[in-house]
Amino acid sequence: MSSTSTPVRLLAGLAFIAATFSFTALDVAATPQAAHAASSPDGKITRSEVLARAQNWVDRNVRYNLTRRPNTLVTDAEGDNKYGPDCSGLVSMAWHITANSGKGGNSTVDFAGYSGKITLGSLHDLKPGDAILRSGHMELFARWKNEQDHSQGAWTYSLNGGSDSDGDGWEDDWAKGPAVNSHGERGDESWASMQSYTPIRYKNIVDDHVPGHGADFNGDGIGDIFSAATGTLNVWNGRGSNNFAARQEIGGGWSAFSKPVAGDFNDDGVSDLAAIKGGSTLHIWNGEGGNRFGPAVEIGGGWAPFDGTLTSIGDVNRDGHDDIAAIKDGGTLHVWNGEGGNRFGPAVEIGGGWSAFSKPVGGDFNNDGIGDLAAIKGGSTLHIWNGEGGNRFGPAVEIGGGWARFDGTLTSIGDVNRDGHDDIAAMSDGTLHVWNGEGGNEFGPAIPIGPGWSLYF
Numbered sequence: 001m002s003s004t005s006t007p008v009r010l011l012a013g014l015a016f017i018a019a020t021f022s023f024t025a026l027d028v029a030a031t032p033q034a035a036h037a038a039s040s041p042d043g044k045i046t047r048s049e050v051l052a053r054a055q056n057w058v059d060r061n062v063r064y065n066l067t068r069r070p071n072t073l074v075t076d077a078e079g080d081n082k083y084g085p086d087c088s089g090l091v092s093m094a095w096h097i098t099a100n101s102g103k104g105g106n107s108t109v110d111f112a113g114y115s116g117k118i119t120l121g122s123l124h125d126l127k128p129g130d131a132i133l134r135s136g137h138m139e140l141f142a143r144w145k146n147e148q149d150h151s152q153g154a155w156t157y158s159l160n161g162g163s164d165s166d167g168d169g170w171e172d173d174w175a176k177g178p179a180v181n182s183h184g185e186r187g188d189e190s191w192a193s194m195q196s197y198t199p200i201r202y203k204n205i206v207d208d209h210v211p212g213h214g215a216d217f218n219g220d221g222i223g224d225i226f227s228a229a230t231g232t233l234n235v236w237n238g239r240g241s242n243n244f245a246a247r248q249e250i251g252g253g254w255s256a257f258s259k260p261v262a263g264d265f266n267d268d269g270v271s272d273l274a275a276i277k278g279g280s281t282l283h284i285w286n287g288e289g290g291n292r293f294g295p296a297v298e299i300g301g302g303w304a305p306f307d308g309t310l311t312s313i314g315d316v317n318r319d320g321h322d323d324i325a326a327i328k329d330g331g332t333l334h335v336w337n338g339e340g341g342n343r344f345g346p347a348v349e350i351g352g353g354w355s356a357f358s359k360p361v362g363g364d365f366n367n368d369g370i371g372d373l374a375a376i377k378g379g380s381t382l383h384i385w386n387g388e389g390g391n392r393f394g395p396a397v398e399i400g401g402g403w404a405r406f407d408g409t410l411t412s413i414g415d416v417n418r419d420g421h422d423d424i425a426a427m428s429d430g431t432l433h434v435w436n437g438e439g440g441n442e443f444g445p446a447i448p449i450g451p452g453w454s455l456y457f
Contacts, residue, residue, distance in 0.1 A: 313362030314371030
């Protein structure tokens with residue numbers, strides 16, 4: 001069963017659950033939802049989509065019924081498939097699988113022998129969208145309550161069951177998740193309770209590419225490094241495990257622009273570049289894959305005070321579009337919300353107190369799926385502000401010293417060693433260094449990648 005406590009926010013950020021649902025349990029069983037799923041049944045599915053599908057049942061007020069009678073089955077978000085409104089039906093639906101579709105998806109017994117799952121070695125290996133399974137019950141793992149201390153337990157998506165107060169066959173429990181639902185319920189598993197479960201993973205689940213955290217100009221899924229020297233854009237293609245291909249000149253014509261920043265500003269899945277021309281007007285070059293770029297698109301003026309600190313910070317307000325941040329007047333952080341199609345909302349002041357910090361860089365450094373910001377204070381100590389969604393940030397967390405020589409070139413480069421954690425790169429005396437992200441705002445020691453980078457930022 002779940003407990004009731006202070007709500008936290010989980011914004012799914014996928015278009016197909018954007019509508020607000022207010023059906024009763026009986027309504028949703030019979031009413032298909034006009035929507036579009038990013039995944040195909042039994043195909044590859046991202047972790048964010050799995051969570052969004054589960055949240056859809058929470059939003060639609062799905063009530064528990066264990067019978068699996070045809071008239072009790074509930075549609076998924078797009079209305080193409082029906083699932084039993086119980087714990088294993090919820091996981092079947094969230095994973096978008098059609099196994100045992102004739103009876104509303106897998107049961108817990110079916111999941112125990114399901115060939116489409118992987119059994120994880122430890123509960124500590126759970127990622128958002130995985131599941132925990134025991135005899136007679138299972139839940140969808142949403143996230144740890146504290147990434148640094150798993151003993152505090154986890155937030156989950158679940159349907160647990162309860163009494164049937166009105167005798168209509170529908171039990172008094174509703175789909176619940178990390179935030180309290182309309183019935184005051186919340187998916188809450190203690191660490192002690194989790195010891196009775198086996199952690200499992202859907203074979204077709206894939207990690208999300210977090211937009212804006214590093215650049216992937218050639219579309220191979222590996223973070224690349226780029227720079228502009230004397231007007232020519234250069235790209236080093238990442239190969240994984242901190243390996244990079246030789247420098248590739250992409251073309252000239254960048255000399256009149258400030259340092260470019262990467263992000264997927266037109267939402268086509270390919271990294272783009274943004275830079276400021278004439279000290280005021282933002283331009284975007286749309287990435288076309290394979291290190292190719294379209295012509296510059298003028299976005300608009302009024303960016304003059306922000307030139308030196310412009311940075312792409314990913315999707316910090318969880319609406320599915322990359323955002324841009326910059327510091328104005330040496331102290332106040334501003335965020336422009338990306339609206340897709342290279343459009344941005346007006347500058348939003350996030351707060352002051354950044355005056356002693358270098359240019360912020362974006363990355364998901366604590367692995368919660370929300371864009372964070374990193375910057376150096378006092379010329380040496382790295383700080384990270386954890387994004388909380390909706391352009392909110394937690395207090396600065398001191399990561400450690402020894403970053404003094406790298407201040408001006410600090411950048412987030414995505415997951416270049418393919419271990420699931422965002423990394424940071426910077427230069428010292430012409431030598432590129434990479435700090436491997438280890439999750440939970442932890443980084444390994446600096447690794448020298450090679451010399452000869454003195455002309456590049």
